[in-house]
Amino acid sequence: MADPILTRHDADDVATLTLNTPERLNALSNDMLAALKHAFEALEADRTIKAVVLRGTGKAFCAGHDLREMQAARQAPDGGADAFADLFARCAEVMQMIPRLPQPVIAQVHGIATAAGCQLVASCDMAIAAEGTRFGVNGVNIGLFCSTPMVALSRNVPRKQAFEMLTTGTFIDAHKAEALGLVNRVVPAEQLDSETRALAATVAAKLGAAVQIGKRAFYDQIQMPLDAAYAFAGQVMVDNMMLRDTDEGICAFLDKRKPDWA
Template sequence: MSDDLLLRADDGGIATLTLNAPGSLNALSDAMLAALKAEFARLAEDNATRVVILNGAGKAFCAGHDLKEMQAGRAAEDKGRAYFADLFARCAEVMQMIPALPQPVIAEVHGIATAAGCQLVASCDMAVAAEGTRFGVNGVNIGLFCSTPMVALSRNVPRKIAFEMLTTGEFIDTARAADIGLVNRVVPSQTLGAETRALAETVAGKLSAAVKIGKRAFYDQIEMTRAAAYDHAASVMVENMLWRDTEEGIAAFIEKRKPDWS
C-alpha cells in the first residue's frame, strides 16, 4: 500500500481498511484513491475475507477530495479540465468497486464525512456512526456542487432530503442520518469499533457464498423494473437452493442442530 496511506488488518475473516492520512482528515487524494483501488482489486479476488470494515485514522472519517491538489491541477494549460475529468472518473471507479465487491463493506464513521467522504459512506453497504458525527455534501458552500457525491447519496436517502443537503450545504447529525437511512446504527463514540466489529462478525458468521450471491443480486435487482427484479431474484434463489450447503443449512434448521457447512 502507498506508504501506509491505507492500512489493512485481517482477523477472523474480517478485513479492516483504515484511511491513514489524519493530517488531511483522510482526504481522497490521488494517492489515497490509488491505494483504495488497489486494495479493492485485491479484495475482489480474496476468498478468505468475508466482511470489510472501512474506517479513518485521527479525528475524522473522510473530508472528501484534497482541495489543495485540485487547485494545483489548475496550473495546466487547459486550466485543469483534463485533470478534473480524470480525477472524478477515478473517484467514481473506486466508489463503484465497493458495491461490486463480493464482501459486504461496513463504513465505521466518526468526526465528519463530507462531500466525497459522505459519498464514500453512501457507497458502502452498511454504516455505523459514532454519536456526534456530522455528514454533509457541502461543496456548494465553496461554489462547487457535489454532483458526483449526489449519485451515491440520492440512491441512499429520499430525493427531497438529498436535494436539500446538496443545495444548502448544511450538515446533518447522526440522528438525522439514521432517520433518513444514510447510516444503519448510531453508537457511543467509545464503543464504535466494538459495535462495528460485532455487526461484521454477525455477517461473517453466515454462509459466505450465500451472502456473496445475495449482495450481487441486491444491487442487480435495484436497477431493474419490479417484474424483471422478481424474475432475476427467483433465478438466484433457485441457484442458491441447489447448493449442498443450503440443503444442509435447511436440514440443520429442521433438525434443530448447527449446520455442517463446507
C-alpha cells in the first residue's frame, strides 16, 4: 500500500501536517489539495489542537502546482479551461482556509517554496525557514504569470518587491525572505524542526480560546479602515475579558501563580 500523500501527527496539542510526495517535490496536485482541504476541515472542528505545523518531506517544502497534471488537462475538448478554473478555485479555497482555522499555522520551510508553494508559505500565519531555502513566484519563466500566488505574496511583502519577484521570476534566499517579512526567522537546517516545534509549543501553551479570538480578529481588522478596526477590536477585547479563563489568567498574574485554566 502506498504511503498517504499527506500525514498528520498530533503531540502536545500540536498537529503536524506533512506533505508526503517527495518524488514530485510535494506539488499541489488535485489529490494534495483535496487532502489538505480534508485535513483543514478536521482541524477546524478539533478543539484539542492549539497549533499546526505544515512541512514537507524530501528535498523541498513545495514546488507549486503539478505541471504534468495541468498539461494532461489540455486533452479535454475545451483545452483544459474548465479544469484550470476548477484547480485555481480549489487552491484559493484551501489557501483561504488557513487564516480561518482557529489554530495558528506555522510553515516549516526547507529546500524550495515556489509558485503555489510560495503562496502556501505566504498564506500561513507564521513561517520558519532553513538556511539555504529559496523562494520564488517563477511561473513567468515558463510563460505563466503567478497571479494567484500574487494574492498571498502581495499581502506579505512590500509591493515593489513582490512585483519584481513576479515579473522577473527571480528567486530570493531565506534571509531576503526574512527581511521582506515572508518568514519570521531563518535557522540552521539541522535546527529547523526543533525551532519550529518550539514556536508551536509556545503558542500551544497560551489560552487556546484567547488565541482563537485573536487570530480571527487579526484577519478581520486588517481589512478595515483604522477607526472601524479600533471599534471592532475593542469589542473583541470585551468579549475576551468576559471569558472565565481570562479572569483566572489575570488573577493568577496578579497573585504571581500559574493560572488554573479549564
